[in-house]
Amino acid sequence: MNLLEVQNLTKIYRRGSEEIHALKGVSLTARAGEFISIVGPSGSGKTALMNLIGSLDTPDGGTILIDGKEISGLPERERVSLRRHTIGFVFQQFFLIPTMTARENIMLPLIFSRQKIDEAWIEQILAMVGLTERAGHKPHELSGGEMQRVAIGRALVNRPEIILADEPTGNLDSATAEQIYVIFEELTRQGITLIVVTHNPDLARRSHRIVTICDGIIHDESSTGTDDS
Numbered sequence: 097m098n099l100l101e102v103q104n105l106t107k108i109y110r111r112g113s114e115e116i117h118a119l120k121g122v123s124l125t126a127r128a129g130e131f132i133s134i135v136g137p138s139g140s141g142k143t144a145l146m147n148l149i150g151s152l153d154t155p156d157g158g159t160i161l162i163d164g165k166e167i168s169g170l171p172e173r174e175r176v177s178l179r180r181h182t183i184g185f186v187f188q189q190f191f192l193i194p195t196m197t198a199r200e201n202i203m204l205p206l207i208f209s210r211q212k213i214d215e216a217w218i219e220q221i222l223a224m225v226g227l228t229e230r231a232g233h234k235p236h237e238l239s240g241g242e243m244q245r246v247a248i249g250r251a252l253v254n255r256p257e258i259i260l261a262d263e264p265t266g267n268l269d270s271a272t273a274e275q276i277y278v279i280f281e282e283l284t285r286q287g288i289t290l291i292v293v294t295h296n297p298d299l300a301r302r303s304h305r306i307v308t309i310c311d312g313i314i315h316d317e318s319s320t321g322t323d324d325s
């Protein structure tokens with residue numbers, strides 16, 4: 097079964113009297129452990145699509161099923177739960193708390209939702225994102241790549257099924273971006289589904305499938321041949 101099933105999604109933004117048709121009927125499916133790249137020119141609807149899949153915004157038409165459950169019509173309480181437990185978000189900006197250490201930033205979602213902190217799990221995440229040695233450092237003491245790895249750790253803390261990353265390497269040099277992709281590849285091997293927006297064709301080729309969006313429509317879907325599952 098597909099973990100994610102997006103069907104005929106439409107999104108219209110209204111700016112004064114102007115209507116912007118950001119998504120004009122987008123369909124997309126993803127299996128558990130699949131790594132999908134979303135590429136396309138600026139303004140083509142990539143962020144709009146990510147925000148809808150992540151339940152940060154609501155569509156004007158179409159359906160989004162996660163684990164066979166329609167999410168677009170869910171009441172706010174269930175949407176919060178979905179964003180907290182099923183989906184992890186990574187953005188181009190790292191959105192770290194400057195006064196907190198790497199470890200504390202990773203634990204933040206647990207603190208916010210008053211969940212018990214499983215110290216062993218936090219150490220496991222730190223190891224997964226390669227920050228064991230840097231756990232006690234605050235963001236200003238970390239490099240861009242390390243800050244983004246903290247953000248990935250924070251996205252992982254609630255054991256999500258899906259990670260949505262919107263241009264996660266947009267602020268990083270190519271060698272640093274590589275390290276982020278090594279982590280992404282490891283996450284897919286653990287069965288996490290990854291949907292990543294990128295402008296970098298070399299990075300996109302490392303995913304299993306590339307989906308090209310132009311002007312709110314999916315124009316091309318191609319397998320990269322890297323899916324060995």
Ligand SMILES: Nc1ncnc2c1ncn2[C@@H]1O[C@H](COP(=O)(O)OP(=O)(O)O)[C@@H](O)[C@H]1O
Nearest residue numbers: 109110111116118137138139140141142143144
């Ligand atoms: N909140 C908003 N209000 C009005 N228009 C928006 C809003 N968000 C996005 N848009 C418009 O929707 C289109 C798609 O935007 P977006 O999904 O951000 O593109 P991308 O991420 O591919 O660069 C663009 O034309 C953009 O200007």
Ligand SMILES: [Mg+2]
Nearest residue numbers: 142143144262
């Ligand atoms: Mg965008």
